[in-house]
Each structure stands twice: as structure tokens, then as C-alpha cells.
Amino acid sequence: MxxxxxxxxxxxxxxxxxxxxxxxxxxxxxxxxxxAAIHGKGKFxxxxxxxxxxxxxxxxxxxxxxxxxxxxxxxxxxxxxLAACVIYIDQESGxxxxxxxxxxxxxxxxxxxxxxxxxxxxxxxxxxxxxxxxQREELWVNATPSVWEQWLTAEEYAPLLxxxxxxxxxxxxxxxxxxxxxxxxVD
Numbered sequence: 001m002x003x004x005x006x007x008x009x010x011x012x013x014x015x016x017x018x019x020x021x022x023x024x025x026x027x028x029x030x031x032x033x034x035x036a037a038i039h040g041k042g043k044f045x046x047x048x049x050x051x052x053x054x055x056x057x058x059x060x061x062x063x064x065x066x067x068x069x070x071x072x073x074x075x076x077x078x079x080x081x082l083a084a085c086v087i088y089i090d091q092e093s094g095x096x097x098x099x100x101x102x103x104x105x106x107x108x109x110x111x112x113x114x115x116x117x118x119x120x121x122x123x124x125x126x127x128x129x130x131x132x133x134x135q136r137e138e139l140w141v142n143a144t145p146s147v148w149e150q151w152l153t154a155e156e157y158a159p160l161l162x163x164x165x166x167x168x169x170x171x172x173x174x175x176x177x178x179x180x181x182x183x184x185x186v187d
Contacts, residue, residue: 020071020080021111024131026064026124031131037065038107048089048096057097060088064124065103066117067110068132070139074167078142079132081110082150084119115146125150 023037027044034042044063051057064084071080083106089096109116117125129151133140141160148157 018107018111020069021107022068022070024066024068024128026066026120026127027061029127031127044087044089045096047094048091049094050096050098052097054088054097057088057090057095058093059090060097061091063087063089064120064128066120066128067107069110069113071113073142073164074171075164076138076142078144079139079147080144081113081115082128082147083107083110083114083116084124084128086119113144115150117150 018038021038023034023042025032025034025037025042025044034044036042037045042065054060064086066082066084068079069081070077085099085102085106087096087098106116106119117128120128132143132147133151141163143160145157145161148160
């Protein structure tokens, strides 16, 4: 199984805005990561000719594509952006429909740390939440509050937010101590 991408540079060692981007696929009750979808080569896209009109897909199967981005926070990597779009596939006829402009705009939104999940139905939203919570604990614990509030109440994510604030305060204390120690060495 693929994992959410956690690198900040590509294989050529240059920073890449898409290096922390992953593609989460929700196909019926199945949820999985397929990072080939970032380049339009996901397993559900193989052998499919995409048309410009949704009504050309005779027996459409709905597939939700969720762009997810990770960011390094004080205590580790966490989920930062999520944006969903929908693709329709008729596997038998080999015809599908996707709004490429919408996909690119949603990808850009996720990279910028936005939460854009309006395209998901209730079932897909529930599956996505369960999937994200089941990934490495670090990714959920260090997620942004805007991610948590998609599935948790403010009371439920308050302890997670308190922990993040404690981590920030500790980091600030360490920085102040380092500055003071440097000043003491100079004197």
C-alpha cells in the first residue's frame, strides 16, 4: 500500500510544491492512496478515454479523488490541505469524465493548505475521515484544526490543539534559552 508522501524535495534535490501531495482515491467502499493519479495515471484511469461531457459516460461509476498535502509542524508531519473532486468512469465501455480544470484548482487548493471537501457525499466523507485517522498517528495528531473540524467537534479536538500549543511554547522557550546562552558566551 502506498503511503502519504512525506518528502519536501523531489528526486533531483530541488524543492517541489507537489512533493508533499498525495492522491487518495475513494471508489465505492474502497479507500486507497494512488500517487500515480497526480500525473493522471491512476489505476482507475488505465484504459479509459476521457470525454469532455459527463453525459457521454453511459454507466458512470463515481470515484472521488482527494488531494492531501502534508506539512512539517513543530512536533512532526501533519495533514495540512485536503481538496476533493469527482471522476466518473464506465469501465466496460472504457469511457470516463473528469473536469481537469476542477482537478487542478483543487490540487492547488490542497497545496495551499485549504480544505475543500464539498464534492464528497456523506459516505465518502466518513470513509475519508476514518482513513486519515487510521494512517500514522503523527499525521492526524499534527493536523491543522481545519482538518480536525471536518470530523471532530471543538471539544473532541481541544486536547490535540492544547498539545500543539504546548509544543509551540516549548519550542519558543528553547529558542529564548539558546539566544540567552549565546549572549552569555559572548560576554
